[in-house]
Amino acid sequence: METPVTKLFNIEFPVVSGGMVWCSGWRLAAAVSAAGGLGLIGAGSMHPETLAEHIAKTRAALAGTGRPFGVNVPLFYPEIEKIIGILINEKVPVVFTSGGNPALYTERLKSAGITVAHVVASARFARKAEAAGVDAVVAEGFEAGGHNGREEITTMTLIPQVRAVTKLPLLAAGGIATGRGMLATMALGADGVQMGTRFALSQESSAHEAFKNLCTTIGEGDTMLCLKKLSPVRMIRNDFYRQVAEAEARGASAEELRELLGAKRSKRGIFEGNLQEGELEIGQIASLIRKIEPVADIMQNIANELREAVKEVRQWEI
Amino acid sequence: METPVTKLFNIEFPVVSGGMVWCSGWRLAAAVSAAGGLGLIGAGSMHPETLAEHIAKTRAALAGTGRPFGVNVPLFYPEIEKIIGILINEKVPVVFTSGGNPALYTERLKSAGITVAHVVASARFARKAEAAGVDAVVAEGFEAGGHNGREEITTMTLIPQVRAVTKLPLLAAGGIATGRGMLATMALGADGVQMGTRFALSQESSAHEAFKNLCTTIGEGDTMLCLKKLSPVRMIRNDFYRQVAEAEARGASAEELRELLGAKRSKRGIFEGNLQEGELEIGQIASLIRKIEPVADIMQNIANELREAVKEVRQWEI
Numbered sequence: 204m205e206t207p208v209t210k211l212f213n214i215e216f217p218v219v220s221g222g223m224v225w226c227s228g229w230r231l232a233a234a235v236s237a238a239g240g241l242g243l244i245g246a247g248s249m250h251p252e253t254l255a256e257h258i259a260k261t262r263a264a265l266a267g268t269g270r271p272f273g274v275n276v277p278l279f280y281p282e283i284e285k286i287i288g289i290l291i292n293e294k295v296p297v298v299f300t301s302g303g304n305p306a307l308y309t310e311r312l313k314s315a316g317i318t319v320a321h322v323v324a325s326a327r328f329a330r331k332a333e334a335a336g337v338d339a340v341v342a343e344g345f346e347a348g349g350h351n352g353r354e355e356i357t358t359m360t361l362i363p364q365v366r367a368v369t370k371l372p373l374l375a376a377g378g379i380a381t382g383r384g385m386l387a388t389m390a391l392g393a394d395g396v397q398m399g400t401r402f403a404l405s406q407e408s409s410a411h412e413a414f415k416n417l418c419t420t421i422g423e424g425d426t427m428l429c430l431k432k433l434s435p436v437r438m439i440r441n442d443f444y445r446q447v448a449e450a451e452a453r454g455a456s457a458e459e460l461r462e463l464l465g466a467k468r469s470k471r472g473i474f475e476g477n478l479q480e481g482e483l484e485i486g487q488i489a490s491l492i493r494k495i496e497p498v499a500d501i502m503q504n505i506a507n508e509l510r511e512a513v514k515e516v517r518q519w520e521i
Numbered sequence: 522m523e524t525p526v527t528k529l530f531n532i533e534f535p536v537v538s539g540g541m542v543w544c545s546g547w548r549l550a551a552a553v554s555a556a557g558g559l560g561l562i563g564a565g566s567m568h569p570e571t572l573a574e575h576i577a578k579t580r581a582a583l584a585g586t587g588r589p590f591g592v593n594v595p596l597f598y599p600e601i602e603k604i605i606g607i608l609i610n611e612k613v614p615v616v617f618t619s620g621g622n623p624a625l626y627t628e629r630l631k632s633a634g635i636t637v638a639h640v641v642a643s644a645r646f647a648r649k650a651e652a653a654g655v656d657a658v659v660a661e662g663f664e665a666g667g668h669n670g671r672e673e674i675t676t677m678t679l680i681p682q683v684r685a686v687t688k689l690p691l692l693a694a695g696g697i698a699t700g701r702g703m704l705a706t707m708a709l710g711a712d713g714v715q716m717g718t719r720f721a722l723s724q725e726s727s728a729h730e731a732f733k734n735l736c737t738t739i740g741e742g743d744t745m746l747c748l749k750k751l752s753p754v755r756m757i758r759n760d761f762y763r764q765v766a767e768a769e770a771r772g773a774s775a776e777e778l779r780e781l782l783g784a785k786r787s788k789r790g791i792f793e794g795n796l797q798e799g800e801l802e803i804g805q806i807a808s809l810i811r812k813i814e815p816v817a818d819i820m821q822n823i824a825n826e827l828r829e830a831v832k833e834v835r836q837w838e839i
Contacts, residue, residue: 325741325742327741355745357663359662359706359806360805363699364741364808379677383681390833392701423643423645424674432770452750454773488678491681491682513839521522521827
């Protein structure tokens with residue numbers, strides 16, 4: 204399938220796996236790229252040396268295939284300068300930046316020959332990303348897991364508005380886990396999709412099995428966006444969430460919430476499998492995923508679902 | 522266009538206009554039905570006598586056309602018994618119930634020969650509605666204006682999950698204002714759509730001109746879901762909203778919020794055009810609507826957009 208996204212990244216099918224903390228290591232990134240999509244390594248939960256190692260392993264896994272891969276970098280990352288240095292030294296083919304000002308590093312990355320996409324949660328920031336010179340935009344809605352925009356714009360309302368302000372290749376993200384979701388967002392104007400939750404819950408994801416298994420049992424309302432006085436995060440309603448919600452309901456300050464959050468909560472939950480005390484970041488669409496499958500099967504299913512949905516639309520008489 | 526929704530309601534095009542407080546009088550309902558959709562009168566902001574008058578006027582406007590129409594009734598309405606009596610006496614063709622237990626009145630309405638749909642915000646409630654014997658389900662996402670579900674499930678994640686639990690004719694609602702939005706939600710499993718915001722901002726809507734004009738200028742993040750300790754409502758971020766947000770941030774109780782809300786806030790804002798003190802209920806998708814057009818044009822545009830989007834999908838090579 205050819206779209207502006209497949210052409211830009213030189214991939215076969217316009218599906219990117221999100222660079223998710225504690226999930227998106229080299230195994231996941233390489234598997235998605237090997238299957239014809241674009242796999243991203245998530246630098247947000249890696250020390251710079253760890254990232255370099257994952258880049259090397261992804262390269263090794265894809266050796267001889269000519270397939271590209273990418274790295275997602277949250278721009279508020281403390282060791283951001285070191286990370287940017289590694290990405291440039293390693294000449295990583297694609298970098299997705301998120302959670303910060305795209306004007307900061309886009310030019311440096313691009314002059315090193317790297318293709319750059321930036322993740323936004325509004326059309327306003329899509330414009331800023333375009334002005335900063337990015338090659339593509341990822342528009343991520345309120346339903347997405349983990350860190351999220353303050354304006355709570357959903358994928359359904361976000362995509363047409365981002366499409367209206369930019370001609371850049373556009374990836375839709377948030378609430379998409381199937382070929383039908385792909386068709387839906389592409390009908391709204393996207394050229395492809397970034398799926399996080401779908402791949403966080405794959406066999407190749409480095410998340411803890413207990414976390415993955417819990418995600419395949421949660422119901423449709425079992426994630427919520429919270430910590431809005433800090434930086435909004437979507438997580439599962441577990442014991443830790445309930446403490447946060449209780450504190451927020453009584454008007455807890457940002458200070459108090461920061462203390463309650465403490466350090467390494469997401470690692471404890473997602474990577475170490477502490478389902479009570481951890482911060483269990485996952486998207487709302489998790490409730491549609493009931494099995495942990497290998498990436499190759501997931502990619503095949505998405506393509507089949509898309510083909511079936513397109514076939515149905517072709518039969519409409521209007 | 523034929524779908525389970527057009528067949529159930531005996532309409533030409535699977536678009537229903539929501540029964541919105543202070544917007545959906547007989548003019549709007551009759552115009553949508555006359556244009557081949559299903560127009561709903563919004564009983565939520567009407568005294569029983571007013572409703573009877575609007576039903577009579579809608580009937581008169583549609584006389585000789587054979588077109589149906591409907592009434593939306595919030596089940597928590599104080600004079601609900603009187604309203605149900607009127608709907609049955611008048612043999613209104615279609616009733617949409619919302620915001621309450623569908624088991625309460627579905628059987629009475631259905632034995633009077635009325636087609637009944639129920640509005641839900643989760644798959645769990647879709648199941649309950651089906652068990653109560655409704656003929657159709659409206660699944661409305663977090664991005665919708667006005668009263669909304671507690672679980673904050675977006676349209677993108679809600680529709681496939683409701684589709685998975687019921688074979689009933691399914692209408693998608695929340696964040697849909699165009700033919701592209703229609704295709705998106707129908708690709709996810711809906712058989713048609715209910716649009717609220719799109720028709721609240723039509724010439725035939727009975728909302729105040731000042732309210733309508735404001736809505737055509739607001740940006741993508743200018744509505745928020747709030748009053749969650751009472752019943753969650755999406756409204757524009759005006760002075761009144763800021764008072765609510767400030768109270769909520771410091772942990773105001775339900776009591777305090779109820780007092781702050783007071784009475785007739787939505788009437789003051791939407792119907793009387795008090796843009797500072799009123800409760801300005803509208804959907805997130807308002808930021809995509811920049812013109813107040815007549816219903817006939819809106820319906821034509823939606824059909825054209827849908828046709829164009831379908832044509833594009835037909836050209837995909839996958």
